[in-house]
Amino acid sequence: xxxxxxxxxxxxxxxxxxxxxxxxxxxxxxxxxxxxxxxxxxxxxxxxxxxxxxxxxxxxxxxxxxxxxxxxxxxxxxxxxxxxxxxxxxxxxxxxxxxxxxxxxxxxxxxxxxxxxxxxxxxxxxxxxxxxxxxxxxxxxxxxxxxxxxxxxxxxxxxxxxxxxxxxxxxxxxxxxxxxxxxxxxxxxxxxxxxxxxxxxxxxxxxxxxxxxxxxxxxxxxxxxxxxxxxxxxxxxxxxxxxxxxxxxxxxxxxxxxxxxxxxxxxxxxxxxxxxxxxxxxxxxxxxxxxxxxxxxxxxxxxxxxxxxxxxxxxxxxxxxxxxxxxxxxxxxxxxxxxxxxxxxxxxxxxxxxxxxxxxxxxxxxxxxxxxxxxxxxxxxxxxxxxxxxxxxxxxxxxxxxxxxxx
Numbered sequence: 001x002x003x004x005x006x007x008x009x010x011x012x013x014x015x016x017x018x019x020x021x022x023x024x025x026x027x028x029x030x031x032x033x034x035x036x037x038x039x040x041x042x043x044x045x046x047x048x049x050x051x052x053x054x055x056x057x058x059x060x061x062x063x064x065x066x067x068x069x070x071x072x073x074x075x076x077x078x079x080x081x082x083x084x085x086x087x088x089x090x091x092x093x094x095x096x097x098x099x100x101x102x103x104x105x106x107x108x109x110x111x112x113x114x115x116x117x118x119x120x121x122x123x124x125x126x127x128x129x130x131x132x133x134x135x136x137x138x139x140x141x142x143x144x145x146x147x148x149x150x151x152x153x154x155x156x157x158x159x160x161x162x163x164x165x166x167x168x169x170x171x172x173x174x175x176x177x178x179x180x181x182x183x184x185x186x187x188x189x190x191x192x193x194x195x196x197x198x199x200x201x202x203x204x205x206x207x208x209x210x211x212x213x214x215x216x217x218x219x220x221x222x223x224x225x226x227x228x229x230x231x232x233x234x235x236x237x238x239x240x241x242x243x244x245x246x247x248x249x250x251x252x253x254x255x256x257x258x259x260x261x262x263x264x265x266x267x268x269x270x271x272x273x274x275x276x277x278x279x280x281x282x283x284x285x286x287x288x289x290x291x292x293x294x295x296x297x298x299x300x301x302x303x304x305x306x307x308x309x310x311x312x313x314x315x316x317x318x319x320x321x322x323x324x325x326x327x328x329x330x331x332x333x334x335x336x337x338x339x340x341x342x343x344x345x346x347x348x349x350x351x352x353x354x355x356x357x358x359x360x361x362x363x364x365x366x367x368x369x370x371x372x373x374x375x376x377x378x379x380x381x382x383x384x385x386x387x388x389x390x391x392x393x394x395x396x397x398x399x400x401x402x403x404x405x406x407x
Contacts, residue, residue, distance in 0.1 A: 072097065076163055077153040078124065079205030080131055082140045083231040084109045086116070087205050094124045094163070102203050109134045124163070125170045132174040141175065144358050145274050146182035147233040151207020153189040160188040185236060187211075202228040211235050218243035237277035247277055247301045253284035257297035260306040261288055261313040277301050279361050288313070294343040296363055308364035308379075339367070339393045345376035348396055349389040353403070355382045367393060375399060381406050 075092045079085065084106035089097045099116030101107045109131065110116045119127040132148070135141050141148060150167050154160035164186050171184050189195070189210055199209040202225055212227045215238055226246060227235065234247060248256075250273040255264075263269045274285045282301035287294055290313070297309030340348075342365050350357055363380040374393035381387070390400040 075154065075156075076159065077206065078128075078163065078167065079149075079151045079153075079207040080128065080135075081149040081151070081205055081208045081211075081232045082135055082147070084135065084140065085203075085205045085208055086110065086131055088119070088124065088127060090124050096120055096122050096124060096127050099127060102205055109138060109140075125166065128167055128170050129174055132171050133178070136174065136178045136180050139272075141178075141180045141182035143272075143274050144181040144356075145233060145276065146180070147185050147231075147236050148182055149185040149187070149207055149211065149232045149236075151187050151189055151205060151210065153191060153206055155191050157188070157190075164188055185232065198224065204228050208232065208235075211239070215239050215243045219245075222246055231275070234275045234277060237275055237282075240278045241282060245302050247275070247282070248284075248299075248304045250275060250284060252304060253286055253299040253301070256299045256304045256306055257286035257288060257309065260297065260309060260311055261295065262311075262315070263288060263290065263313055266290070266314075275301065276358075276361065281307070281361075283307060283361060285363075293339070293341040296342065296346065296365060298361065298363055308362055310366060339374065340376075340391075340396045342367075342376070344396060345378055345389075345391045345393070348391055348398065349378040349380070349387065349401075352389070352398060352401065353382070353387050355380070355387070359383065 073091060074089045074097060076090050076094075078088045078090060079102075080088075083103075085102040086106045086109065087100045087102055089100075091097055096119050099110070099113075099119040101110050101116055107115060112134070113119055113130060119130065122130075132141075135148065140146065148171060150164065150171060152160045152163045152167070154163070168184055168186050174180075175182055175184070187207060187210065189206060192206070195206050195209050195213075198213075199206045202209070204212075208228070211232065212224055212235065215227055215235055216222055216224060218239065219242075222243060223246070227238075230238070230247070230249060234250070238247065253275075254271045254273050257271065258264045258269065268291055270289045272287045272289070276283050276285060284299045284301055286297045286299055286309075288297065292313075295310055295313060298307040299305070300307055346357075346363065346365055350360060360380045360382045364378075366377045368375055368377050370390070376389075376391045376393055378389040378391060379387065384406050386404050386406040388402045389398060391398055
């Protein structure tokens with residue numbers, strides 16, 4: 001309906017309800033001295049009333065429309081990226097208009113929030129708190145090398161920077177409360193149609209698309225679609241390393257470790273993968289969690305070669321169990337009856353050396369038999385030094401340790 005049609009419709013409605021008794025009204029008025037302003041016709045009077053009411057209603061409708069547009073207009077676009085990518089569109093009042101999962105991992109994160117629909121109308125900080133909490137619970141932010149990226153896209157630079165500071169504080173608060181060691185990466189973006197198109201074509205956020213482009217600026221031979229499949233943590237490390245080549249990715253690193261360990265056919269084996277692309281050599285740390293304990297492997301980030309770890313794990317465990325079996329004459333020695341496990345042996349060695357796990361590489365842990373006693377042989381490198389330990393598998397006592405300059 002056009003404005004003219006609306007005005008005619010309102011005028012017709014008012015004519016049917018307005019009083020049509022002008023002469024009666026005048027006859028009831030007292031006679032007054034002075035200039036008399038004649039009222040021409042009843043139709044003119046009604047038209048004036050009609051026009052006035054129509055104008056008022058038009059102003060009300062216009063004001064209501066403007067208010068509706070302001071409340072529902074997108075002022076800022078906020079994206080949260082780890083590997084799950086989630087986008088939130090908010091209005092000027094920082095209330096969520098829509099929350100969208102951009103990949104399959106994100107759908108799992110938002111599963112208990114109605115796939116994001118339950119966050120509509122919530123304050124932005126409340127929505128972000130809920131999303132980050134879900135990321136923590138699902139294990140995406142439990143590593144010291146984990147990264148969550150906050151991107152704010154807004155044509156108003158001052159507003160974007162304000163939101164960036166507020167959201168950084170919100171996310172830091174959640175991470176501290178949950179004792180997560182993850183770091184927060186933030187950026188502000190201006191609206192860019194080309195960036196938005198790249199993001200949509202690859203099912204990622206505009207924030208992650210911007211990070212991919214930063215990597216491409218370092219090495220133009222890399223491909224946008226391949227980089228888009230990497231996690232934010234991988235992209236960050238890759239950028240810091242100068243993007244020398246395309247890494248194999250976390251899925252390929254896990255497969256390489258499992259094939260080397262011989263556990264690909266074992267359904268009960270799970271893996272945690274941490275990229276260390278800014279280390280030398282660049283590698284992935286793969287921790288295989290099995291019924292026999294935890295086993296760590298280092299996989300070259302560019303070739304996929306396994307640098308360290310127990311080869312043919314099933315065979316090694318089987319051999320260890322054979323050694324631990326009792327004979328008719330001898331009881332099972334305490335050393336063979338129980339073991340502290342690979343993870344504990346690694347922790348003991350690192351703590352003694354004063355090296356954090358994030359700074360150690362070329363980690364190699366093997367369970368060996370030394371004159372009838374099971375020992376863990378732990379070797380790793382850090383800060384230009386090479387460390388080696390022999391640790392009693394039953395008690396955790398350090399039997400021998402050496403430190404030398406890494407050639």
